[in-house]
Amino acid sequence: EVQLVESGGGLVQPGRSLRLSCAASGFTFDDYAMHWVRQAPGKGLEWVSGISWNSGSIGYADSVKGRFTISRDNAKNSLYLQMNSLRAEDTALYYCAKDKGWELRATFDYWGQGTLVTVSS
Amino acid sequence: QSVLTQPPSVSAAPGQKVTISCSGSSSNIGNNYVSWYQQLPGTAPKLLIYDNNKRPSGIPDRFSGSKSGTSATLGITGLQTGDEADYYCGTWDSSLSAGEFGGGTKLTVL
Numbered sequence: 001e002v003q004l005v006e007s008g009g010g011l012v013q014p015g016r017s018l019r020l021s022c023a024a025s026g027f028t029f030d031d032y033a034m035h036w037v038r039q040a041p042g043k044g045l046e047w048v049s050g051i052s053w054n055s056g057s058i059g060y061a062d063s064v065k066g067r068f069t070i071s072r073d074n075a076k077n078s079l080y081l082q083m084n085s086l087r088a089e090d091t092a093l094y095y096c097a098k099d100k101g102w103e104l105r106a107t108f109d110y111w112g113q114g115t116l117v118t119v120s121s
Numbered sequence: 122q123s124v125l126t127q128p129p130s131v132s133a134a135p136g137q138k139v140t141i142s143c144s145g146s147s148s149n150i151g152n153n154y155v156s157w158y159q160q161l162p163g164t165a166p167k168l169l170i171y172d173n174n175k176r177p178s179g180i181p182d183r184f185s186g187s188k189s190g191t192s193a194t195l196g197i198t199g200l201q202t203g204d205e206a207d208y209y210c211g212t213w214d215s216s217l218s219a220g221e222f223g224g225g226t227k228l229t230v231l
Binding site: 113 | 123153154156158160165166167168171172177207209211212213217218219220221222223224225
């Protein structure tokens with residue numbers, strides 16, 4: 001059974017940093033691209049970032065480019081999102097999502113339950 | 122403002138059929154596969170349709186997808202009260218090198 005478990009969310013002040021983690025199990029992690037997708041309270045889905053199976057291709061939404069960094073450790077079956085210079089508008093539930101392919105195609109066949117990030121003073 | 126355009130809401134009676142549209146451009150829908158997601162209240166999204174018209178195992182054939190040019194459509198037949206949810210289309214944008222979602226459509230089964 002595929003499982004994606006996010007962690008690392010919490011309350012953080014504007015301008016500070018936070019690192020999210022996603023522990024994956026139930027599939028061959030290094031065969032697939034992975035993504036972060038967020039959902040602000042009461043709003044729709046927003047793709048944040050994606051990383052291919054071997055970290056050779058990485059993409060970011062314009063809203064986070066230059067502030068967020070995605071990475072993965074295939075030996076640990078883990079995905080990460082380093083978030084710097086956080087803003088109030090980054091407040092959202094952050095989902096880890098598995099791609100159906102090994103390259104970035106943004107077809108998300110499994111999702112975690114999300115970790116909540118709240119940016120507020 | 123989402124790159125992909127969906128109607129904010131649709132509604133229909135139980136047992137009826139509904140369609141949800143998703144409009145984009147040549148850089149996204151026009152040259153990439155479209156997927157559809159169902160998000161029930163308080164839960165994570167779930168993949169309904171991928172590669173324009175394919176259903177993952179376990180998804181009933183009441184759900185269907187199609188694509189024509191720069192637009193895609195999700196169809197749901199035999200509506201049930203349990204289908205009340207938010208539905209999102211998604212795809213890759215080759216020009217932006219980014220994933221994209223529609224703004225979401227709230228389905229009400231009257």
